[in-house]
Amino acid sequence: MGYVLKHTRKTWLKGILLSAVLLLVAALVVLSYAPLRTLATLRKVDDHPLYVLEYHGGYLFDWYLQQGVDSPIFKRLEAMNRSGGCTTFAAQMPDGEVLYGRNFDWRPHAALLLFTDPPGGHASVSMVDIHYLGYRGEERSWTQRLMLLFAPYVTVDGMNEHGLAVSIMEVPCRPGP
Numbered sequence: 001m002g003y004v005l006k007h008t009r010k011t012w013l014k015g016i017l018l019s020a021v022l023l024l025v026a027a028l029v030v031l032s033y034a035p036l037r038t039l040a041t042l043r044k045v046d047d048h049p050l051y052v053l054e055y056h057g058g059y060l061f062d063w064y065l066q067q068g069v070d071s072p073i074f075k076r077l078e079a080m081n082r083s084g085g086c087t088t089f090a091a092q093m094p095d096g097e098v099l100y101g102r103n104f105d106w107r108p109h110a111a112l113l114l115f116t117d118p119p120g121g122h123a124s125v126s127m128v129d130i131h132y133l134g135y136r137g138e139e140r141s142w143t144q145r146l147m148l149l150f151a152p153y154v155t156v157d158g159m160n161e162h163g164l165a166v167s168i169m170e171v172p173c174r175p176g177p
Contacts, residue, residue, distance in 0.1 A: 034058075039145050048111065051130070055116040059152045088167045100165045102157060110135055114151050114158075126158025 034057030041054040088102040109131030117123040132154055133147040159165040 035146075035149055039148065042145065042148065045113075048108070051110065051112045053112055053114050053148060053151065055114060055118075055152060058118040058121070059116070059149070086167075086169045088169055090165075098163075100159075100167075102167050102169075107131075112148070112151060114155065116152055122160040122162065124158050124160040126152075126155035128155050 037056040038053065041056075042051055044051050086103055088100070090098060090100045092098050109129050112128040112130045112135075114126050114128050115123075116126070128151045130148065130151065133150055135145075135148065157165075157167040
């Protein structure tokens with residue numbers, strides 16, 4: 001009987017150890033999954049509210065280029081991102097440094113400072129008005145945060161690692177010459 005009890009205890013301990021190892025491996029796989037790693041970086045830095053997010057991995061930009069702007073997903077994102085008018089400026093300083101800025105004529109909403117570094121692409125930093133992704137500044141569940149994965153597609157300003165800066169402006173339509 002002592003042998004059976006000892007053998008059962010040994011089998012039970014092996015089962016617990018194997019379960020712990022499998023759980024650890026599963027946790028590592030989940031944590032290395034780029035969308036979950038991305039959402040885990042979301043942090044609120046002030047009460048405006050301003051958030052910061054570090055986007056891990058790619059964001060399907062090649063797929064977007066194949067789909068084009070006529071894709072239903074991107075038509076929806078574009079419709080969510082319509083607004084008023086804004087102004088930008090650029091100035092070269094005497095030392096050659098370039099300053100770039102813009103005003104934001106839209107209503108004050110929660111903002112996101114977004115850092116991306118997609119594989120095979122250029123690292124960039126941009127600003128996103130996350131109101132247009134359904135984010136109102138209150139704490140959200142993980143499921144509700146999923147829309148933030150579309151943040152690279154609704155940026156309003158940004159600059160890549162080479163210093164190329166872009167900004168959206170909405171200006172009343174004027175016929176060209």
